[in-house]
Amino acid sequence: MEKIINYIKQSKLEISKVIFPTKEQVRNAFITVFIVVTVVSLFLAIVDALMSFTLSSLI
Numbered sequence: 001m002e003k004i005i006n007y008i009k010q011s012k013l014e015i016s017k018v019i020f021p022t023k024e025q026v027r028n029a030f031i032t033v034f035i036v037v038t039v040v041s042l043f044l045a046i047v048d049a050l051m052s053f054t055l056s057s058l059i
Contacts, residue, residue, distance in 0.1 A: 021029075
């Protein structure tokens with residue numbers, strides 16, 4: 001039983017060391033990820049359209 005109590009105490013101690021991000025940091029990270037994903041998906045869509053058009057004109 002003492003091992004379980006010690007484990008819980010150590011877990012609480014480790015959780016108290018964690019630095020959680022602020023709302024602003026989370027929002028900025030979300031916006032950054034959203035922009036990067038949008039740019040990459042647009043790039044891939046353009047490349048796909050160009051390759052499809054090129055292949056269609058060859059056939």
